[in-house]
Amino acid sequence: MIRAANLTKHFKVHKRPPGLAAALRSLVHRTYDVVKAVDGVSFTIARGERVGFLGPNGAGKTTTLKVLSGLLHPTSGEVAVEGHVPYRRQAGFLGKITLVMGQKSQLIWDLPPAETYAMNRAVFDVPRAQWNQTLAELTELLELGPLLDKPTRQLSLGERMKCELAAALLHRPTTLFLDEPTIGLDVAMQAAIRDFVRSYNQRHEATVLLTSHYMDDVVALCPRIIVIDQGKLIHDGDLRQLVKTKDPDKRVSFTLPKAIAPDELGKLGTLLAREGQRLTLRVPEREVPAVIGRLLGELKATDLAIEDPPLEDILREMFGKHKTDPPPEPS
Amino acid sequence: MRSAPSRTLRALPTLLQIGVAETVAYRAEFLVWILTTTQPLIMLGLWTSVAREAPFRGYSSPRFVAYFLATLIVRQLTGNWVAWQMSEEVRSGAMAMRLLRPIHPFFAYAASHAAAIPFRSLIALPVAFVLLASSGQSALSTDPVQLVLLVPSLALAWLATFAMLFAIGALAFFLTQAMAIANLYFGLFSLFSGYLMPLDLLPGPIAVAAHWLPFRFMLSAPVELLTKSLDHERLARLLGGQLAWTATLLAIALALWRAGVRRFESVGG
Numbered sequence: 001m002i003r004a005a006n007l008t009k010h011f012k013v014h015k016r017p018p019g020l021a022a023a024l025r026s027l028v029h030r031t032y033d034v035v036k037a038v039d040g041v042s043f044t045i046a047r048g049e050r051v052g053f054l055g056p057n058g059a060g061k062t063t064t065l066k067v068l069s070g071l072l073h074p075t076s077g078e079v080a081v082e083g084h085v086p087y088r089r090q091a092g093f094l095g096k097i098t099l100v101m102g103q104k105s106q107l108i109w110d111l112p113p114a115e116t117y118a119m120n121r122a123v124f125d126v127p128r129a130q131w132n133q134t135l136a137e138l139t140e141l142l143e144l145g146p147l148l149d150k151p152t153r154q155l156s157l158g159e160r161m162k163c164e165l166a167a168a169l170l171h172r173p174t175t176l177f178l179d180e181p182t183i184g185l186d187v188a189m190q191a192a193i194r195d196f197v198r199s200y201n202q203r204h205e206a207t208v209l210l211t212s213h214y215m216d217d218v219v220a221l222c223p224r225i226i227v228i229d230q231g232k233l234i235h236d237g238d239l240r241q242l243v244k245t246k247d248p249d250k251r252v253s254f255t256l257p258k259a260i261a262p263d264e265l266g267k268l269g270t271l272l273a274r275e276g277q278r279l280t281l282r283v284p285e286r287e288v289p290a291v292i293g294r295l296l297g298e299l300k301a302t303d304l305a306i307e308d309p310p311l312e313d314i315l316r317e318m319f320g321k322h323k324t325d326p327p328p329e330p331s
Numbered sequence: 332m333r334s335a336p337s338r339t340l341r342a343l344p345t346l347l348q349i350g351v352a353e354t355v356a357y358r359a360e361f362l363v364w365i366l367t368t369t370q371p372l373i374m375l376g377l378w379t380s381v382a383r384e385a386p387f388r389g390y391s392s393p394r395f396v397a398y399f400l401a402t403l404i405v406r407q408l409t410g411n412w413v414a415w416q417m418s419e420e421v422r423s424g425a426m427a428m429r430l431l432r433p434i435h436p437f438f439a440y441a442a443s444h445a446a447a448i449p450f451r452s453l454i455a456l457p458v459a460f461v462l463l464a465s466s467g468q469s470a471l472s473t474d475p476v477q478l479v480l481l482v483p484s485l486a487l488a489w490l491a492t493f494a495m496l497f498a499i500g501a502l503a504f505f506l507t508q509a510m511a512i513a514n515l516y517f518g519l520f521s522l523f524s525g526y527l528m529p530l531d532l533l534p535g536p537i538a539v540a541a542h543w544l545p546f547r548f549m550l551s552a553p554v555e556l557l558t559k560s561l562d563h564e565r566l567a568r569l570l571g572g573q574l575a576w577t578a579t580l581l582a583i584a585l586a587l588w589r590a591g592v593r594r595f596e597s598v599g600g
Contacts, residue, residue: 071427073596087596091335091433099431106428108349110356115349122345123434125338151356 002045002068002175002207007077008231009038009063037063039231040077047174048205050198052212052222052239056319060231061211062101065177068209069099082175095124098173102180105160106167107152113163114148117170124171131170138166141196158189165193169200176200178210182217194220215311229319239311246317247309250288253280254301268294278303339438346439350446361447365454368406374527375399388532394558397470398529400462401557405550406526407455409489411444414516417500418509421595430592437585441493448489470558477556480570484553487573492549494580501584504591519544525551545576 015033016026038060045051055061066072067079070086070093079086084093107116121131139145142162147155155163161181169176178197182190194217201208212218218225218239225242227235235242252269255278265271268291269281283291288306295301333341354361378395381387390398417440420426429436462471472478499516503509521527522537524546533541541547552573555561561569 066427069431071430071596073593089430089433091338094431094433097431099427101424101427104424104428106425106431108353111349111352115352118345119349120432122342123338123432123439125333125341125433 001047001080001082002043002209003078003080004044004064004068005042005078007038007041007064007067007079008036008075009060009067009072010075011035011037036231038067038074038228041228041231041233042077043226043233043236045207045209047207048201049224050201050208050210050222052210052218052225053228054211054218054225054315055228059228061228062179064228065099065179065209065211069097069177070094071099095171096173097175097177098168098171099177100164100168100179100181102161102183105152105164107160107163109153110151112149112151113144113155113167116152116163116167117148120167120170126171130172134170134172135166138169141199142166142192158185161185161189161193165196172204173206174204175207176209178208178212180212181210182212182214190214190217191220197221215315219311227315227318234318240308243308243311243314246314248285249282249309250285251280251307251309252283252288252291252295253278253303253305253307254295255279255303257300257302260299282309335433335435339434342434343438343442346442347446350443351449353443354447354450361450364410364412365407365451368410369403370521370526371399371403371406374402378528390529390532391470393465394470396465397462397558398554400458400465401471401554402526402550404455404458404462405485405488405553405557407451407458408448408485409492409549409553410451411447411489411493411496413440413444413493414496414500414503414513415510416440417497418503418513421503421509422507426595430595437497437588440497444493445489472557472560474560476563477561477566480566481553481556484556484570484573487570487577488549488553491545491573491577491580494577494584495545495549498580498584498587501587501591504594520546520549523547524549525554545580548573548576 011034012032013035014026015031016022041060041064053061053064063072067074068081068086070081070089073087082093082096084090084096086093086097107113108119117135120126121128126134139148142165144162144166147159147163150159152160152163165181176197181197182193185193197208197210198221200206208221210217210221223239224237225235225239226233249269251272257277259277265279265281269283269287271279272282273280281291292304292306295304375396378387378390378399379392382390382392382395386392386394417426420429429439432439495516496513499509499513502512506512522533523530523541523544525541530538530541530547530551541551552569555569556566
């Protein structure tokens with residue numbers, strides 16, 4: 001279980017105007033800004049939940065994950081993860097959590113992943129039998145077989161990410177903080193990682209808190225999302241409910257055998273995209289059955305698809321409403 | 332979960348094994364590092380030419396040979412590059428991953444660097460043989476007490492050097508250019524440790540400073556055990572000084588680490 005109450009994390013950031021004079025002045029007199037990277041955020045995540053943690057760049061997502069994993073000391077507020085105060089980084093706590101950062105590696109660069117795994121087994125004090133079983137399970141699920149003995153530096157990005165995930169999970173943590181775990185990966189690899197995370201969550205009843213700029217990751221994995229912007233929590237709840245509340249209209253796409261008059265089209269819905277004879281309309285949910293009936297019957301439409309509005313659009317609209325200048329987030 | 336000391340002890344053999352694998356993997360870096368620690372050979376050439384005609388302040392040519400070959404051996408066995416490694420890990424963010432492992436990084440780094448010692452012995456042992464063959468017993472200590480004490484003295488020199496460089500590495504939490512401090516350290520080390528010349532040859536006030544500063548105990552102390560004949564009182568002072576400075580440097584290193592991690596926790600990394 002994860003609990004954050006009124007969590008804040010402020011950073012003092014050195015500020016100086018450009019130019020030589022300002023650089024020299026800053027040697028003797030420095031001015032600082034206080035950046036509120038996380039500003040009074042509260043939430044509770046139950047054991048076994050999969051939660052998407054969303055926000056624009058600099059919203060405070062990574063900072064929050066670092067506080068929850070014990071790397072950062074909160075400025076104020078209370079945080080508890082699996083009954084531990086994270087920043088104390090007690091061995092019992094570290095054995096229960098893991099942090100995967102898509103842009104940072106824990107694998108030893110010049111050695112094969114198997115060596116990092118052996119090191120993690122030793123430092124996490126994992127019993128040999130359990131380690132063998134977990135490694136076999138991860139090797140099968142992530143198809144690591146041929147990668148284990150290849151130096152990390154010779155792995156492709158996707159291969160390395162799979163090995164990173166295995167390194168992060170060999171001690172069988174029950175809370176997973178995943179920060180952009182699919183960044184830079186191709187679509188097939190993204191899907192493989194998503195499947196794996198879901199499977200691990202179900203097998204071990206693990207809690208997953210995921211940040212990702214790929215909305216497909218979030219839609220596929222997270223029934224619940226927490227959205228923050230400029231360090232403040234702006235939404236916490238069911239993903240589908242958010243979509244319904246923010247934009248209840250459906251996207252209806254279809255291909256017509258012949259052109260249709262604009263006024264006729266206007267009666268069906270609002271045109272969002274046109275590519276040749278393929279059209280996408282925005283249609284209020286209650287009107288969808290009637291519109292579908294007309295499209296299939298009278299207009300002989302083919303390749304019909306009905307979808308929820310893209311999460312990206314909804315989030316863009318939400319962030320837009322809160323936007324001034326986003327605070328920089330330490331990398 | 333087991334207690335921290337018990338977990339650390341159980342993890343050490345694996346960490347040493349990984350350290351060996353890393354040493355072998357970083358072949359080019361390892362070779363370059365070995366070459367950078369061959370400065371005593373240059374000093375050997377310089378000082379033996381000074382003493383070619385007549386002994387220089389009590390140092391004959393064979394005595395200089397013995398001194399600098401002993402210096403090379405001790406440096407090979409006790410040197411490490413942990414400050415550079417830590418600074419790079421803080422800069423790249425890899426330190427965050429290290430902090431999420433339930434083992435104190437001091438032990439993890441120490442195991443990794445200790446694992447390189449047998450490989451450096453590959454250089455040190457042939458040099459030791461050359462030392463024995465070229466200088467013979469005339470310039471080397473034959474006192475069995477001194478030779479026995481050489482082992483703990485080398486261990487203390489290694490630990491003191493490691494603690495000093497670990498402390499400098501921990502400065503990377505505070506300074507973006509911690510390696511400038513490492514360069515300053517190396518300048519002081521070269522002068523006050525006996526790396527450039529025997530400490531007996533330093534001029535008055537510098538010799539006094541060298542006597543009290545920690546650098547002597549990181550290099551010169553084992554070299555003195557190898558190349559001088561020391562009475563029991565001097566032996567006790569030498570080993571006592573090594574113990575005291577090693578303990579002090581360890582305390583400083585761990586205090587700087589704690590303060591550095593606190594800063595890392597407050598400003599991010």
